[in-house]
Amino acid sequence: MSVDPEKGGVVGVIDDFVSQYERQFDYWEALAHTAQGLLEADLASSGVRAIVTSRAKSVDRLIEKLRQRSQNQPYGSVAEIGEDIADLAGARVALYFPGQMEEVERVIRDTLDVRKAKRFPSIEPVPKTAAETDATSQGPSSPGDTDKHRQRFPGYGARHFRVFIPASRLSVGQERYGSAIVEVQVASVLMHAWSEVEHDLVYKPLEGGLSPSEHALLDQLNGLVVAGEIALEQLQKAGDARVAAAATPFRDHYELAEFLRTRLSALGASLTDATLGRVDVLFEYLVEQGVATASSVEPYLDLLERDFERRPVADQLADLMLAGDKSRYDAYLRAMSTSRHASKRRRTTVDSLLADSPETLAVGEFIAAWVLFETLLRDVVGDEGERLAPLPTLAKRLAARKLISPQQFRELEFMRQLRNRVVHGGSKDLPPERLREAAAWLRILTADIDSKAA
Incomplete structure (x- = not known):
């Protein structure tokens, strides 16, 4: 040196x-x-x-x-x-x-x-x-x-x-x-x-x-x-037990997250290497809908796919709760917008997307087509009651009844992945033409299923 x-x-x-x-x-x-x-x-x-x-x-x-x-x-x-x-x-x-x-x-x-x-x-x-x-x-x-x-x-x-x-x-x-x-x-x-x-x-x-x-x-x-x-x-565990047992609303998205961790662990699911996803957005949606309680969320937990790395818990829960209901999509989009732009509190809905700038027109068109498709699924192959089974389950039922072809079954999985990107905030890099083509395909598929099921 x-x-x-x-x-x-x-x-x-x-x-x-x-x-x-x-x-x-x-x-x-x-x-x-x-x-x-x-x-x-x-x-x-x-x-x-x-x-x-x-x-x-x-x-x-x-x-x-x-x-x-x-x-x-x-x-x-x-x-x-x-x-x-x-x-x-x-x-x-x-x-x-x-x-x-x-x-x-x-x-x-x-x-x-x-x-x-x-x-x-x-x-x-x-x-x-x-x-x-x-x-x-x-x-x-x-x-x-x-x-x-x-x-x-x-x-x-x-x-x-x-x-x-x-x-x-x-x-x-x-x-x-x-x-x-x-x-x-x-x-x-x-x-x-x-x-x-x-x-x-x-x-x-x-x-x-x-x-x-x-x-x-x-x-x-x-x-x-x-x-x-x-x-x-020990305090954390006591709080988890209180939230899970109470009928009172979650006070914030932290309590919702702890409830999900506790309940899913009890069902044998491990979240150590997985993700809960946008629990904050889910919480905002639940609050607006007046269902931010353990008793409102718990019935959906058994329907979750367990591949949480690929499909986060919060995203899956939102998908199950939104299915086939335009007003719920409106509420979820508002929650997504509020979470990202808390100071602006922009009120985003499906209708506002359709009336918005050209950049978001294709997104609104796709969501509208998807809502119509899910509404048909509820009538044709849905379960009794309010909850709609996950799309993969419904798609298998459509195929079993020969309401969709094997090719349509495969393409529907791609449509589901596209829908997940759009609803959960990953669509900004998607070309508008791709979304408009997907919306047109969904409208054709919806009409085809409707005619076969009639």
Whole structure:
């Protein structure tokens, strides 16, 4: 390693890196804020209660970290420091309920490009302090500190992810944010608070190492945090039981999400690697319809297809509830619009789509044709009562009665996929001609089935 006497060797390299970082600080802060916004929106729509924050690393903490790390392995260049420090931009997810950690990890992996993941503690039990395991990515503690107290509790419990923001999630003008790493830290609100206290006490080498009694008190506080997390998990379960048993409406989409998780788990479905979908939109729809209760939603759960990765729970429930009823489609479209443009509160309906700009005319035409098709299915092959079976089931009944040909059966599955994209917000890239052709095909199919069933 070359040493510049004028700059003071390693100190000079660190100073150069810090000066560069100060010039780029606004970039790192904007990058972290962009990641925060994506996580905040996706966690909220999935019904996960969390506080999401972000920050660019403070200059003082960066200097402190670099000096500590250089004591063990001196830096030779600014580039070497850049490769070593991965948390210049950071986002923090503080969970209300630690039991939702798996769901949060799924959302992070769906939202961002995860390059590295780490769990703390990596081995349980670990008789080390959080400083020893570099839990907060700040570097090792002062030599000898950890010999003064044998830790009884596991220390820092969290999951860290080093991620990139996918280009598909960046708006025009944000492309530059896709090339840098963001560190995402996930832990309970209690654990994050303990981590901050522990870090500020342990990583202060100029103030001397902690005494054995101070280490013991930190360990005791960690035990209280672990006990608090257990209590939060029990509180979550108690809340789930209350919501599932009550006839009162869901208070928000978080309660709806917890109800769905609890009920589907009881039915043998695992949502660990699946998704609930746009629970916020479903909740808005249920509220407008006056059916935001467990008793209104539960009858549909047995009808769900269990491939939740391909067809999210909220989307399937909406499809079953909307089937063949134009006024319900109107309500769902309003909920979708309200969720995306809460400040505008635009009242979108099938009729307004038909009367809207040319860009949305094709969407309205397709939805209108689909509603007519579902209305016919209710009359021809629907079950007794209000609930309509999923379309794959109804299509098989049509084929069994020879009301549709094998070719029409196959094409109907493509139409269903197209309909799902349109209703659940994935149609903006569809050419209008494709939707108009699909609407025309649906009208022909509807008339053909009607004539055969007569």
